[in-house]
Amino acid sequence: MVITRHAEALAVLADTRYIPPPVRQDAPEGTLAWLRARTSRFSTGEAHARRRRRLEELLAAVDPDALRDAAEKETRERDGRWEGVPVTVLGHALGIHDAGLAAAVRAAAPGYLSGEETPEADAAVRDLLAIVTGADAVARITLLLQAHDATEGLIRNTLRRTRPGEAVTEALECTLKADPPLTVTRRLDRETGDEVRIDLVRANQDGEPHLTFGAGVRPCPAGRHATALAAGVVAGVHGR
Ligand code: HEM
Numbered sequence: 001m002v003i004t005r006h007a008e009a010l011a012v013l014a015d016t017r018y019i020p021p022p023v024r025q026d027a028p029e030g031t032l033a034w035l036r037a038r039t040s041r042f043s044t045g046e047a048h049a050r051r052r053r054r055l056e057e058l059l060a061a062v063d064p065d066a067l068r069d070a071a072e073k074e075t076r077e078r079d080g081r082w083e084g085v086p087v088t089v090l091g092h093a094l095g096i097h098d099a100g101l102a103a104a105v106r107a108a109a110p111g112y113l114s115g116e117e118t119p120e121a122d123a124a125v126r127d128l129l130a131i132v133t134g135a136d137a138v139a140r141i142t143l144l145l146q147a148h149d150a151t152e153g154l155i156r157n158t159l160r161r162t163r164p165g166e167a168v169t170e171a172l173e174c175t176l177k178a179d180p181p182l183t184v185t186r187r188l189d190r191e192t193g194d195e196v197r198i199d200l201v202r203a204n205q206d207g208e209p210h211l212t213f214g215a216g217v218r219p220c221p222a223g224r225h226a227t228a229l230a231a232g233v234v235a236g237v238h239g240r
Contacts, residue, residue: 003198006207012196013216018187019044020218021195023115030129032111032121039142040218048218054139056221062093064228071229075236082237086151086229087144094140098131101144109148147222147229153181154230164238168231176227177204180212 003009012018023042027033036042040051070089075082084102091101104127111121128141154172157179162171180200187196204210213220220226 001194001196003196004202006203009198009203009211010215012187012198013214016217017190018196019190021186021188030126032117032125035125036112036115038138041146055143058139058143059222059225062225064224067093067225068228068232071232072236075233080237082233085233087148089229090147091144096132101131104128104131105144105148109145112145113149150181151226151229154226155233157181158230158234159237168234172227172230176212177210185214
């Protein structure tokens with residue numbers, strides 16, 4: 001089933017009958033599948049609530065305005081070559097300074113979202129677990145993997161629609177509503193086993209507030225951080 005109406009999308013996203021498609025729980029330690037089985041994004045119930053709370057605590061310690069300024073500065077210093085800037089800046093804010101971080105996140109992010117297990121994705125997860133250590137390692141890796149593709153997509157789509165001199169905040173708001181980086185999110189109906197696809201682009205056109213950062217039980221906890229990173233990068237590219 002595909003949901004395209006705003007009100008129906010909100011109802012599904014708020015109902016715990018609809019869960020993220022389950023991930024396997026038996027993968028060997030340190031692999032991509034092992035990581036996915038430990039993240040908020042792919043868990044339900046009490047485990048989801050607990051893991052999500054920890055992510056929110058980590059994010060609460062990160063100031064969006066500081067992310068924006070750091071992203072703009074880093075983009076200017078790289079002469080506008082902004083790919084990798086969002087994750088590098090967020091990594092610094094989470095206390096991770098290894099120069100190999102952005103490459104490892106870039107290599108692991110597609111498999112993290114899709115679940116496609118490849119030797120390359122497993123190797124990237126191993127690299128991440130070597131770079132990010134300590135009690136919160138999985139939580140901090142989750143934030144970086146969630147941040148990567150969506151934030152770079154938001155920046156790419158915004159840059160396509162704007163010219164130097166245009167107001168960055170308005171351009172970002174337009175992109176978020178009309179041209180979101182993440183166009184579909186999926187759920188499983190736990191009563192029938194049916195897959196439900198929520199078409200975020202069409203749902204956005206059908207209602208006032210956009211659903212680009214999700215809604216209901218598991219909205220993106222980092223909308224302000226993502227928008228700040230994107231605003232900094234776009235300002236840095238245009239202000240060169
Ligand atoms: C700093 C950058 C970002 C971080 C750290 C981040 C983090 C996260 C996390 C941890 C979740 C899972 C929440 C949970 O398990 O309850 C999530 C979900 C989500 N994020 Fe983000 N995110 C970022 C950027 C973005 C961007 C740029 C977009 C889109 C413009 C986005 C859209 C979403 C959506 C739609 C969901 C919900 C997915 C669903 O319910 O199926 N995120 N994000």
